[in-house]
Each structure stands twice: as structure tokens, then as C-alpha cells.
Amino acid sequence: MTRWPIALLVSVCAYAAGPTYTKDVAPIFFKHCVSCHRPNDIAPMSLLDYKSTRPWAKAIRTSVVGRKMPPWFADPGYGHFSNDARLSEAEIATVKTWVDGGAAEGDAKDMPAPPPMIEGWQLGKPDIVIDIGETYKVTPGEDAYEHFVVPTNFTEGRWIRAAEIHPGNRKVVHHAHVLMVSNNLKDMEVASTGNMPSLSKFLIKEGKLSRIRQDAPVVNDACAQNLPNLPFLTGFQEGALASFLPGRPPDVFPSGTAKWIPPGGKLEFVIHYAKVPNQGETDRTSIGLYLAPAPPQRVLRRMDLRNFFMQIPAGAPNHEVRRCYEFEKDKLLLSFTPHMHYRGKDVTYEVIRPDGKREILLKVPRYDFNWQLVYRLKEPVLVPKGSRMIVTIHYDNSPNNRFNPDPKQTLRWGDRSEEEMMTSWIEYLDAKPDGPAAMQTSEAALRR
Ligand code: HEC
Structure with a gap:
């Protein structure tokens, strides 16, 4: 051959x-x-x-x-x-x-059968549907962040076992969050109690949006000793209800857990509208709420860790901002969602246990504002009382960051995408089941 x-x-x-x-x-x-x-x-x-x-x-x-x-x-x-x-x-x-x-x-x-394409609710018909309250007209040619605050009209509190955000127009809704209104920057002052000064002192409000004043005190390392008495540099704030991201499954809370919406509560939709070329796109996004059949054994909670007092110098290529949190009780951590804007570069979550053992729970070496991902831990991580979490974030405010709208700006905290944020949303359960006291505990937490 x-x-x-x-x-x-x-x-x-x-x-x-x-x-x-x-x-x-x-x-x-x-x-x-x-x-x-x-x-x-x-x-x-x-x-x-x-x-x-x-x-x-x-x-x-x-x-x-x-x-x-x-x-x-x-x-x-x-x-x-x-x-x-x-x-x-x-x-x-x-x-x-x-x-x-x-x-x-x-x-x-x-050729395999195509996966079922669900156009309506992925979780089936919700018990309650609440929408943004208007048909929003999307302005062509620009990215927009819009806030819509709507009443639930709940006369009594409700336990929620799942929540699905349904984008009204998938072509324009890039991502969306629904928050209990006390998370709104403007309303944070309500939550400032004790001898903590009110956040409003440091805020400038422009219509629906707020930002921290340029001349507010600066704390980039909120893990340092002897912090000044400023709002929310320690502890945590109670977090949002649900989030929507393309390709991300709806929020279904682990079995035996639920989230609490208090009577008279308002919901705030925060929606990022992507740039569209043409006139005439409208949106009416809604959230479907699925009621829990009974008060849960454990309340699913979210703690939000923020550093409102960071300041990112103009042109800085690798500016570090930190925030720490001391565990006041044993907690089971379930997920992390880091949130920065265009200058966000990387983020690390590290825990130091009372015995001194250090562990990195999540590291995101290349953060991208276009993808607001949630990282759900495969197994809940038990973190005992007395542990300390260190959140370290770097920002690239240099001209080498191709997403940077303006490297010449010195940045403070602000709602607009062109300003910056330093937020981490961490879902958790109290390690001890809440039992029948769950509801009171939850209401107290929301009033905090
Ligand atoms: C969570 C939603 C999502 C998933 C899942 C996803 N994509 Fe994409 N993909 C996008 C979006 C949005 C864009 C456009 C924006 C961008 O490029 O970042 C894109 C862009 C792309 C592009 C274009 C890049 C270019 O050169 O312009 C390719 C190719 C692509 N995706 C392939 C894939 C493949 C293959 C998979 C699966 C293995 C996948 N994507 C999974 C959302 C997704």
C-alpha cells in the first residue's frame, strides 16, 4: 500500500x-x-x-x-x-x-430539543405582582439608571419564599434590583440611630439621585483603629429583596427560610436601562412575590456593608478601599454580591476567625460593572461570633480603564454610574434557628 x-x-x-x-x-x-x-x-x-x-x-x-x-x-x-x-x-x-x-x-x-423558553414567570403564577407604576419611555442613545418607588399597600406584613423580577422589555432592561425602601440612600438617615450622626448631613440630593459631598470626611480604610464617628462605617445595613440579571435565575430562598416585608412597606425598583439605538422602546418591569405558607424557621437576611466615606483620587490606577465587619453572632453565609461602578477593579472577602485563622471566601480579580453577578456559596459557611470580615476593593480611576468616563474626577459615593459605590450584599442566616420569634426579630432588624 x-x-x-x-x-x-x-x-x-x-x-x-x-x-x-x-x-x-x-x-x-x-x-x-x-x-x-x-x-x-x-x-x-x-x-x-x-x-x-x-x-x-x-x-x-x-x-x-x-x-x-x-x-x-x-x-x-x-x-x-x-x-x-x-x-x-x-x-x-x-x-x-x-x-x-x-x-x-x-x-x-x-439536533437536541431546544430548552423550554419561558416568556412569562419562570416560577409560575405569583401570589402578588407589583410593577413600577408607570410605562417608562427609554431615551435612545444613553445608559440610564432609574429609581421607581412604589407602595406595596400591605396592611399586614408578609413572609416571602421567592421573588422574581420580570423585566417588562428584555431588550432594554440590563439589570434590576428591588429593595425595601429603607435601603434608599435618601432614607438611610431614618436608619441612623444612637449616637451615629445622620447620613443626610453628608448628602447632596439631585432629584431622585443622591451623592456624598465632596468636602465630607474621608475614610478609605474603614478597618483602621479609632474610626471617626460617621454613619455606617461599622455594623451592617439590612439589604434588598431580589435582583434580576440576564441569565440569572430568580431569587428562590432556601427551604425553611423566608424574607419579611413589613406592613406599609414600599418597594424601590432600581433599573439599569441599556443603551438602545431607536426611539419608542418602553418598559414596565414588575416583581412577582411568592408567599411562604407559614412563618419560617429561619429568616433569610441580607447584610449590606458599605463605606460611604471613601474618596478615589483622580487618575489613581489601584486605589484601595476597605470595610470591616465584626460578627456579633454566629452566622451562616450564603452568597456575596459585590457592587461598584465603572472604576471597580477587584474585590476580596476574607474572614479572620477568633482563633486567628484566615480564609478568603471569594476573590474577584477582574470586576466588570456590566455584569452584576451574585456568587452563591455551594455550602453555607459558618462564621462564629467574634470573627472579622475584611472587604478589600480596588478602583482603577486611570485612563487605562477603558470603562472610565472621566479619569480627571476625584470620586465620592454617588448613585450615578459615573460616580462610585463600595457595597457588598451578603445573604445569611442566623446560625441558631429563629423559631416563632422570627417575625419580631425581623421587624426589629428592619427598624434598626
Ligand atoms: C448571562 C448572559 C450570557 C450568557 C450566559 C452568555 N452570554 Fe455571550 N453575551 C452576552 C451579552 C449581553 C453579550 C454582549 C455584550 C458583551 O459582549 O459583553 C454577549 C456577547 C457574546 C459574544 C460576542 C462577543 C463579541 O465579539 O462581540 C459571543 C461570541 C458570545 N457572547 C458567546 C457566548 C457563548 C458561546 C456562551 C455560552 C458558552 C455565552 N455567550 C453565554 C450574554 C451572555
């Missing part, structure tokens, strides 16, 4: 055995991509069929091999997360080989 037929045979076999869209690649995309990459959703193209996928093959290879897609930013060296979005090495290899081999379609009979 001569040599060349064997070579030909080998190459034909390799070709025939190479991955195809229908058989090998579509299942990966259906599992990891199409929650965003489908018609009328946030991503630029659908990956639900070969025809719309094929022109993107090269870009898909780049973003998959470079782990840019799906979006996920936790350093794999620390912690395990139940919503870890990363593809496996084998999945990446399949996509790469598929593109390198010519991105073949394959046999139509190999």
Missing part, C-alpha cells in the same frame, strides 16, 4: 469524527448560553440554531477559549459556588475543535 491513501483516510476519518453543531455544540450552548443568547434578549445574537450561530463561530471560539463567556469572575482558587457558570475544559475543547474544523452543521437528526 502506498502512503498517501492512508493519509487521506486518516484525514477523512478525523473530519468525520470532528464535532458538529447539531451533535456536540448545540447541547453546550443550550445549557450555558441561550438563557441570554436567544431572540429578543440581552445578548447580540441567538445561539439557538445553526444559521444564526455560524457567522459568530470565530468570535465564539475567542470568547469561550478566553473564558469571557459565559460571564463569571470568581478566582477559581477560592470557594465553591453553586451558580458557577464556567464551561468545563472538555466543553471548551469541543467548541474550539468545532470552530477549527470549519464549524460544521452536522446531521439534522442529531
